[in-house]
Every structure is written in structure tokens, then in C-alpha cells.
Amino acid sequence: MKRSNPGFSRRGLxxxxxxxxLLAGRASAQALPVPPAMLEQGxxxxxxxxxxxxxxxxxxxxxxxxxxxxxxxxxxxGSTLTPHGDLDGIITPNGLHFLRHHAGTPSxxxxxxxxxxxxxxxxxxxxxxxxxxxxxxxSRLHFLECSGNTPFFQQARIRPDWTVQDTHGLLSCAEWxxxxxxxxLAEAGVKPGAAWMLAxxxxxxxxxxxxxxxxxxxxxMLCWAQNGEALRPEQGYPLRLFLPGYEGNTSVKWLRRxxxxxxxxxTREETSKYTSLMPDGSAKQFNFTMAVKSVITRPSGGQTMxxxxxxxxxxxxxxxxxxxxxxxxxxxxGATWQDAQLQAPVLDKCLTRFRLPWQWQGGPALLASRxxxxxxxxxxxxxxxxxxxxxxxxxxYNGIQLWQVQADGNVRNAY
Amino acid sequence: MRISGLVAAAALLLAAGHAGxxxxxxxxxxxxxxxxxxxxxxxxPDGAGLPPGRGSVAAGAGLYAQHCAxxxxxxxxxxxxxxxxxxxxxxxxxRSARPLLTVGSYWPYATTLFDYVRRAMPFNAPQSLTxxxxxxxxxxxxxxxxxxxxxxxxxxASLAALRMPNRDGFRPTAEGR
Numbered sequence: 001m002k003r004s005n006p007g008f009s010r011r012g013l014x015x016x017x018x019x020x021x022l023l024a025g026r027a028s029a030q031a032l033p034v035p036p037a038m039l040e041q042g043x044x045x046x047x048x049x050x051x052x053x054x055x056x057x058x059x060x061x062x063x064x065x066x067x068x069x070x071x072x073x074x075x076x077x078g079s080t081l082t083p084h085g086d087l088d089g090i091i092t093p094n095g096l097h098f099l100r101h102h103a104g105t106p107s108x109x110x111x112x113x114x115x116x117x118x119x120x121x122x123x124x125x126x127x128x129x130x131x132x133x134x135x136x137x138x139s140r141l142h143f144l145e146c147s148g149n150t151p152f153f154q155q156a157r158i159r160p161d162w163t164v165q166d167t168h169g170l171l172s173c174a175e176w177x178x179x180x181x182x183x184x185l186a187e188a189g190v191k192p193g194a195a196w197m198l199a200x201x202x203x204x205x206x207x208x209x210x211x212x213x214x215x216x217x218x219x220x221m222l223c224w225a226q227n228g229e230a231l232r233p234e235q236g237y238p239l240r241l242f243l244p245g246y247e248g249n250t251s252v253k254w255l256r257r258x259x260x261x262x263x264x265x266x267t268r269e270e271t272s273k274y275t276s277l278m279p280d281g282s283a284k285q286f287n288f289t290m291a292v293k294s295v296i297t298r299p300s301g302g303q304t305m306x307x308x309x310x311x312x313x314x315x316x317x318x319x320x321x322x323x324x325x326x327x328x329x330x331x332x333x334g335a336t337w338q339d340a341q342l343q344a345p346v347l348d349k350c351l352t353r354f355r356l357p358w359q360w361q362g363g364p365a366l367l368a369s370r371x372x373x374x375x376x377x378x379x380x381x382x383x384x385x386x387x388x389x390x391x392x393x394x395x396x397y398n399g400i401q402l403w404q405v406q407a408d409g410n411v412r413n414a415y
Numbered sequence: 416m417r418i419s420g421l422v423a424a425a426a427l428l429l430a431a432g433h434a435g436x437x438x439x440x441x442x443x444x445x446x447x448x449x450x451x452x453x454x455x456x457x458x459x460p461d462g463a464g465l466p467p468g469r470g471s472v473a474a475g476a477g478l479y480a481q482h483c484a485x486x487x488x489x490x491x492x493x494x495x496x497x498x499x500x501x502x503x504x505x506x507x508x509x510r511s512a513r514p515l516l517t518v519g520s521y522w523p524y525a526t527t528l529f530d531y532v533r534r535a536m537p538f539n540a541p542q543s544l545t546x547x548x549x550x551x552x553x554x555x556x557x558x559x560x561x562x563x564x565x566x567x568x569x570x571x572a573s574l575a576a577l578r579m580p581n582r583d584g585f586r587p588t589a590e591g592r
Contacts, residue, residue: 073497074486074538103535117443118451125443126450134442187438198457204541206534208457212590257454264591266460266524268531272516275585281510282584283521286591392514 060086062096065151065166066159076104076204079146081169084297090141090316090343090351092172094227098248099234100146100170103204106254110238113202115184115222119259122189129238132222135179140221140244141350143318145290146170147247147274147395152382152415154391162413163302167401168295171318173351176242178223181216185258190217194260198267199241202256209250210264211243215288219244222255245320245349246288247395249274279390290320292379293398294327294354294371305409308362313340316351319373324352326372331358333366333402334381340369365405366414382415456542458530462575465529468546469570472563475555478548482537483556491517491559503559506580519560523585525577529553550574 053060062080064070072078079100082092092098099105110129118124149170152158159166190213197216201207211220221242224231231237236253243250249269264270264286275283294317299305313331317324323346328337343353354369371379380388382399402414458464480489488494491502505515514520518528533549535541544552554569562577563569 069497073500077538103538103541116446116451116454118446118455123438123443124446124451126446127443131442131444135440183440184443187440187443189438200457204535206456206541208530208534259455259457261459263459265457265530266527267457268527268535271524271527271585272518272522272531277509277514277516278586281514282586283509283581284588285585286587288588288590 057086060096062098062169063165065169066162067157069157077102079148079170081165082172083163083165084168084171084295084316085164085300085303087297088314088353090173090353091227092174094174094229094232094235097144097172097174097226097232097235098146098170100148100248101203101234102207105233106203107233108202108238108254113238113256115239115255116257117184117188117259118257119198119261120191120194121185121260122191123187125188127184129224132179132184132239133224135183137177138180138221139175139177139225141173141175141345141347142242142244143171143173143290143349143351144242144248144251145293145318145320147249147287147290150293150397150399150401151394152397152399153386153389153393158413158415160412160414161302164295164297164300167301167413167415170248171351173316173318174226175228176221176223177225177228178221178239178242181220181222181241182218184222185216185260190260193262196261196264198257198259198261198265199250199252199255200257200259201236201252202254207249207252207269208265208267209252209269210267211241211246211250212288213260215243215246243288245290247274247290250288274395276389276395277392279392287396290318291396291398292319292321292324292371292373292375292377293317294324294369294379295401296329296367296369296403299367299405299411300403301411301413303411305360305405305411308360311358311360313356313358313367315340315354315369317342317354317369317371318349318351319371319375319377320349321377322374323348323350324354324371325374325376327352327354328370328372329354329356330368330370331365334368334370334400337370360405362407362409364407367403367405368400370400456530456534458526458533460524460526460575462526462571465526465571465574466546466549467571468550469568470547470550470552470554471569472551472554472558472565472567474547475551475553475558478544478552479555479559482540482544483552486538491556502556506560509581509584517560518556519562519580521581521584523579523582525553525557525562525574525579528556529574 082098115127197211223242240253296315298314317327327340340354340356385399404412404414486496495501505517505520508515550569557563
């Protein structure tokens with residue numbers, strides 16, 4: 001059965017292996033059977049030196065978004081998504097953190113890796129990983145969201161069979177550990193007039209973004225650990241930049257170089273890509289911070305409701321501008337709203353779990369969540385967002401997500 | 416914007432305060448000019464970072480056919496692996512019902528094209544082209560967009576001086592000003 005949320009199941013999940021007397025809601029006079037696992041020794045203590053999920057969870061994996069236009073180009077330029085419909089709490093397991101790669105995952109020997117800091121600094125410096133790890137360290141919980149998450153601007157590209165993995169899977173959350181970038185830059189000595197910092201990755205795209213020095217000196221980190229262990233190769237091993245609240249691609253992975261200058265460098269990733277076309281033909285540029293947003297993860301697209309009765313509606317909310325102050329939930333498509341409970345901890349630039357008890361009577365329902373952040377900004381409807389951006393935007397969609405619970409209990413993407 | 420500017424100014428003052436100070440932790444090793452030269456591959460919009468040398472649109476045609484056409488199409492338009500890999504066409508389409516974003520219609524700086532090709536292309540062998548080859552293939556893509564004649568020679572000065580059609584099409588948010 002589907003773990004701790006018996007109300008919702010992945011469609012097609014087999015009930016095979018479950019003894020009939022254990023099926024919920026059906027009274028039985030038979031004694032509960034003794035589980036076979038109690039009658040013999042389990043797997044050896046040292047059988048799993050690095051533990052993995054239970055074999056029956058093998059379907060909880062990253063994958064590309066459904067749709068031909070979302071498949072990787074030549075295998076290495078693409079993205080895979082976090083399966084939020086199968087996750088609980090706010091932390092994304094390291095093996096399920098989304099990735100978006102421009103040239104695949106490089107293989108880097110940490111003892112060979114170097115970080116070069118140069119440009120408008122008093123002392124150009126080269127750091128080894130060992131040297132970086134000697135700085136005072138800091139750990140913080142933050143979400144990371146790709147600016148291309150939730151591609152709902154162009155209606156023709158939206159699919160009703162998309163799950164929350166397809167719609168919101170370019171979002172993850174982890175505890176990140178590293179050094180404050182401000183401390184590293186202070187070692188080099190930032191010269192007056194340095195207003196921008198080029199960050200460059202050591203992948204085959206040499207991915208580069210220009211970052212305001214004000215952000216670099218504020219809350220930016222150079223990270224080597226994620227959820228307590230070394231970064232996974234797909235997350236930038238051995239070193240990545242992390243910019244809390246900023247669009248994901250600016251947190252450059254496999255970081256090898258930081259160069260300070262007076263002006264932005266106008267790289268491909270801040271001109272040709274990661275800019276958004278406005279209705280008047282101009283393009284919005286340097287749109288860094290991810291705005292307030294939320295999504296119901298249970299029930300959500302692709303899940304089935306099962307029998308009528310009590311359910312908990314559950315989801316995640318976040319804002320790149322601060323904390324989540326409030327999440328409202330609607331079961332009637334936004335006609336009426338109720339305040340959801342926010343699960344502690346509620347942290348700055350971090351996912352917040354919200355919950356609302358719900359008696360589902362059976363029959364159709366249109367579920368939605370609407371978040372408000374600590375700046376007072378409220379998540380907009382899709383219509384309101386499109387009225388501002390036009391249909392040719394590609395990035396920073398943060399509209400209210402609708403899930404249609406159908407009469408047959410199947411849940412579909414109603415965007 | 417005003418608040419952002421103030422924050423930036425305050426940050427710069429703080430940074431300036433650090434500048435004269437001695438390093439606090441004594442970590443890191445001084446980077447020599449020779450070391451920096453090995454990795455310093457970025458190109459700025461004003462042309463800083465462009466290497467010596469020159470190329471030609473004519474030489475770029477053969478290089479393009481050899482290294483680029485398979486994914487981007489024989490002329491950077493039809494035949495691209497996916498629409499996002501189109502390099503040419505679309506000028507004047509940004510305000511239309513079917514905007515087509517290419518080097519010619521959208522990219523604000525020709526220097527960005529050189530920088531990106533140098534660091535990331537050809538897809539199967541990044542950083543493999545010589546400076547002369549990079550100038551040539553950059554020139555050829557600009558030629559495919561009608562921005563350089565077939566007999567053009569390309570070098571650092573001419574690339575930095577080339578004014579792209581959408582040069583003034585970008586509006587930075589308050590965070591980027």
C-alpha cells in the first residue's frame with residue numbers, strides 16, 4: 001500500500017501481496033496473520049553499506065517531463081524532475097534532487113579541483129578544496145528552483161496528464177553546507193567598483209552567469225555538502241555556488257572561477273537564455289529572485305482518490321523573497337478558501353509544508369493552493385500572471401496550480 | 416531600484432573596507448598571471464577577452480558544415496535538431512504572434528556568440544577550435560543572419576564594434592541594475 005497516505009495512490013499501484021484481512025474498511029472475523037518477516041532473520045546488518053530505498057519504492061525516481069519537446073538533447077542537455085507527489089516533509093533526498101544540465105555531469109577529482117578568484121580583487125587567489133574547507137562553515141536549509149519550473153505560459157504545451165513531478169519537479173530543497181562567499185571574497189579583497197561577479201562551472205558548457213556583488217556579499221555560499229554528505233556529482237561535486245532564492249541556474253555547479261568586474265558579462269545564459277520576452281517585444285533580463293509559489297502535492301495529478309471520506313490535503317510553499325506567511329487552500333477552484341496549517345519549521349527561502357484536513361464526499365473537486373510570503377506578495381492566478389507577462393514568457397511562472405479531482409477519483413492537471 | 420542601489424552601495428563600501436585589510440584567514444594561494452591566463456576565457460561586450468587573430472566568413476562556411484550543421488541545420492534555420500537550436504532568421508518577429516528568437520533576432524552582443532562558441536561548442540568537442548576558427552565560425556553565423564557580408568574578415572575590433580539588431584531590446588529588473 002502507498003506508505004503513510006492511504007487515501008491517495010499512484011495510479012495502477014498493485015495491491016498484490018496484501019492479505020485481504022488487512023484491507024482497510026472491511027471488517028473481518030479472521031485473526032490477523034503473522035507476517036512471514038517475523039518468522040526468519042532479516043537481511044544481514046552489513047548488507048547495505050550505503051542504504052537504498054525499499055525495492056517497492058523503485059518507481060520513485062527522477063525523470064524528464066512528459067512530452068517530446070522535453071526530452072534531453074543528445075542525452076546531456078536536459079533536465080530531470082523531483083517526484084513531489086511521492087515525497088513528504090520539506091527535504092528532498094539527494095538522489096531525487098532535480099537537475100538541469102547543459103552538457104552532462106562532469107567527473108571531477110576533488111584533489112584536482114581548483115577555485116580561481118580574480119578580476120577586480122586586491123589578491124587573485126587559487127583555492128584547493130582542502131583550503132576552502134578550513135573556512136568557518138555554515139549550514140542552511142534552502143529550496144532551489146529552476147526558472148523554467150512549471151511551463152504554463154503557452155497553453156498548447158500544457159498536458160492534462162502531467163503530474164506534480166512534471167509541473168513542479170524543477171524544484172528541490174536541501175540543507176546546504178559550505179563557506180560564506182563573503183569570507184572567501186574578503187580573502188581576495190574586493191576592489192572598489194566591483195559590482196558584478198562572473199561565476200563559471202567546470203562542465204563542458206563552462207556555464208557562466210553574472211551575479212550582483214551585493215548578492216555575493218549578502219547570503220551566497222560556496223557549498224560542498226548537501227543533506228549531510230558530499231554533493232552528488234549531479235549537484236556540482238566537489239563545489240557549487242549557492243544563491244538562496246535566486247533562479248537555479250545562477251547557483252553554478254562544479255564551480256571553478258569567480259571574476260569580479262564593473263559590469264555584467266552578458267553571457268549566453270543571461271541574454272539568449274533565462275530572459276523573458278514581454279508583449280511589447282522587449283525582454284526582461286536579470287530576473288533573479290523566484291517569487292512566492294505553492295502547489296498541492298497530495299492529491300495531485302496522476303493520483304487516484306480511493307474511497308470517499310477523510311483526507312489530508314498536503315503541499316509545499318516557498319518564496320525567494322523570504323518566508324511563507326500564509327497558505328490558503330480551495331476545493332472549489334478558488335470560489336472559497338480556507339487557511340492551511342503551516343508545518344514547522346517555516347524558514348527563509350525554504351520549502352514550507354502545509355496541510356488541511358478534508359472530508360471528500362466523492363465526486364468532482366477542483367483543488368488549489370495560494371501562498372502569501374513575508375513581503376505580503378500573494379501568488380497570482382494564471383490569468384492574472386499572463387495578463388502581465390503575455391504568452392511568450394518562458395521563465396518564472398508562479399501561478400496558482402489547479403488539480404481536477406474527477407468523478408471517477410482520478411486527479412488531472414487543470415493548471 | 417533605489418533601495419537596491421543603496422544596498423549595492425552599502426555592499427561596495429563594505430567591500431572597499433575589506434580591500435585594504437589583510438586577509439583574515441590566510442587561506443588560498445596567490446594566483447599568478449600565467450595561471451589566470453589558462454582559465455580566463457570570458458569575453459565582455461566591449462571585446463575585452465577576445466584573443467588576437469582573425470577569421471573570415473568564407474572559412475567559417477566549411478567549419479560550420481563540419482562542426483555545427485548537424486544540430487543547427489545547414490543554414491542555421493530549417494533542419495535544426497529542435498527549434499531552440501535555430502541560429503538564424505526571425506528578425507523583426509519579437510513583437511509578432513510568432514516570435515522567433517535567434518542570434519540575429521534576439522542576441523544583444525556578437526561578443527557573446529564568440530564567448531559561448533569558445534567555451535561550449537562544438538557540442539562534442541568544446542574548446543577545441545583555434546582563435547582563427549572561432550572568429551571564422553562566429554563570422555559565418557553572423558553572415559547567416561545577414562549581419563556580415565560573405566567576404567567579411569572578423570577580428571576582435573570588428574566583433575566588438577558590430578551592433579546587433581536587438582542591442583537595446585533588454586530591460587534589466589531592479590535586481591540587475
